[in-house]
Amino acid sequence: MSRSRHFTRAATLRQTGSSVTIKHEDLGTFDSEIKKFDKERQNQPPTIARKKRNIKHIKLEYEDQDEEAAGAESVDISENFFPLYNKIKEMRELIVTPVDLIGCVKIPTLLKLITNHYKETGVIRHIEIAEISGLQDELKLIEKHGTDRFSRYQLLVTLLFSSQTKDEINFQVMQALHAHYLQKGYKEGLCIESINDTDEKELDKMIFQIGFHSRKALYLKETTASLQNGDIPDTIEALVKLKGIGYKMGHLILQGAWNKVVGISVDTHMVRLCNMFGWTPKNEKNPDNIRKILEQMLVNHKEMWNEINPVLVGFGQTVCTPVGRRCDLCLLSTIDKKNDVVCPAIDKKLLLRVQRGVEKDDRKIRGDIERLVEYKNS
Numbered sequence: 457m458s459r460s461r462h463f464t465r466a467a468t469l470r471q472t473g474s475s476v477t478i479k480h481e482d483l484g485t486f487d488s489e490i491k492k493f494d495k496e497r498q499n500q501p502p503t504i505a506r507k508k509r510n511i512k513h514i515k516l517e518y519e520d521q522d523e524e525a526a527g528a529e530s531v532d533i534s535e536n537f538f539p540l541y542n543k544i545k546e547m548r549e550l551i552v553t554p555v556d557l558i559g560c561v562k563i564p565t566l567l568k569l570i571t572n573h574y575k576e577t578g579v580i581r582h583i584e585i586a587e588i589s590g591l592q593d594e595l596k597l598i599e600k601h602g603t604d605r606f607s608r609y610q611l612l613v614t615l616l617f618s619s620q621t622k623d624e625i626n627f628q629v630m631q632a633l634h635a636h637y638l639q640k641g642y643k644e645g646l647c648i649e650s651i652n653d654t655d656e657k658e659l660d661k662m663i664f665q666i667g668f669h670s671r672k673a674l675y676l677k678e679t680t681a682s683l684q685n686g687d688i689p690d691t692i693e694a695l696v697k698l699k700g701i702g703y704k705m706g707h708l709i710l711q712g713a714w715n716k717v718v719g720i721s722v723d724t725h726m727v728r729l730c731n732m733f734g735w736t737p738k739n740e741k742n743p744d745n746i747r748k749i750l751e752q753m754l755v756n757h758k759e760m761w762n763e764i765n766p767v768l769v770g771f772g773q774t775v776c777t778p779v780g781r782r783c784d785l786c787l788l789s790t791i792d793k794k795n796d797v798v799c800p801a802i803d804k805k806l807l808l809r810v811q812r813g814v815e816k817d818d819r820k821i822r823g824d825i826e827r828l829v830e831y832k833n834s
């Protein structure tokens with residue numbers, strides 16, 4: 457099956473049942489689990505109670521709002537952090553996810569490809585997500601030239617659009633907006649000048665597919681008008697003062713536009729996964745608090761501040777999704793001989809359904825997990 461087809465449908469991926477192994481003693485013997493499972497299916501009981509977590513935790517203080525101070529103090533890292541994280545990184549090598557192709561940080565380069573093509577041919581090039589893997593050489597060439605004020609601004613715009621909006625929709629809207637302005641005569645398409653020249657209501661109509669589009673149209677107009685020197689700010693303090701920009705976006709802007717890493721960008725997938733793995737205090741849902749915890753945890757591993765967002769977000773978009781996670785494919789559902797670690801939140805029922813061949817799957821997959829399936833089956 458081609459990679460592109462995975463972006464639209466992956467109908468037969470549950471064929472991994474034969475490879476599912478449950479070895480960890482915490483999971484009980486497989487026979488007894490099967491009996492328990494059958495009994496539960498007959499009685500239709502509520503979900504199996506999750507085994508109590510046994511993960512060391514750290515007491516953290518959140519009083520300090522001083523951004524300079526965030527990350528200054530080191531705290532212990534959960535004992536399962538590196539074993540689980542390294543396994544996720546291993547999986548990320550095997551999968552291609554929306555954030556890898558059309559994540560906000562990728563969008564300015566894709567728009568530059570459209571700009572260059574328009575300048576050469578006078579024709580608007582529409583880029584399909586499925587063709588992006590094949591454009592990597594062209595995209596790398598553009599990235600080699602670094603950022604300019606136009607791509608930096610486009611990164612800010614797409615990040616401002618990104619909350620409550622899927623990457624796929626964000627990319628579609630950004631392409632349409634950029635094409636609109638190129639055709640209107642703006643040499644660099646979507647830029648500070650073109651947005652300043654656009655009426656807020658007109659802008660709102662053009663971005664109607666974006667979540668909270670009216671509010672974002674207002675924020676974009678106000679933010680753009682405040683960029684007096686024709687470029688976006690290059691400090692986190694100045695960025696988070698812009699309308700609609702918080703620390704999650706601010707750190708991604710700094711990293712993508714200015715190549716500065718001064719903090720960790722935390723999104724909803726990361727909040728969910730950090731809670732699930734027990735890396736942060738239970739039920740901590742505030743992304744800013746999770747950001748501070750991670751920065752403190754990884755204060756001696758700052759090389760990870762940049763990578764942890766795409767690693768976890770891509771994993772959360774494809775394998776460990778908010779609904780319909782794929783424990784049957786996940787390498788964390790099998791005990792790691794070297795690290796003696798297994799995911800504390802495995803969906804045991806799903807594993808049993810797959811093992812018994814009763815699980816059917818025709819769900820859409822937001823990414824290409826073909827190589828992970830092959831690896832799991834090998």
Ligand code: SF4
Nearest residue numbers: 776782783786799801
């Ligand atoms: S819940 Fe399932 S899919 Fe998510 S990390 Fe754990 S084993 Fe993997």
